[in-house]
Amino acid sequence: MRAKVGDALVLEGQHVGDGQRIGTIIEIGHADGTPPYRVRWPDGHETYVSPGPDARIRPATGPDPR
Template sequence: MHANRGDRLVVHGRTVGHHDRVVEIVEVMGTDGDPPYRVRGEDGHEAIVSPGPDCVVRHGKATDADPGR
């Protein structure tokens, strides 16, 4: 998995009733775009994540027409 600052990380819901979460990658902490990533959610909360197989990187910054979904 490779990402750049400004890309979106989509974390797919793993159980019924849990929706996908989309967060912005604000810092790539690994080498050459590799994890871990510092991410920021819509509520402003930041966390460091090492994405698993239930995650997908969407390259490029989201726009109002495409909020990352």
């Protein structure tokens, strides 16, 4: 997984009925774009995330790659 600052991190829900969590990547852990990522969530909270298999990157520009 590789990302750039400004991309969205999309986390799929773990259980039936769970929604997606979508945050904005504000810092990249490594120069090659690999995790961990510092993410700002819509409520303003910021966390460091090492995404698992339920996550995907949505580029800052262009369509959602679903």
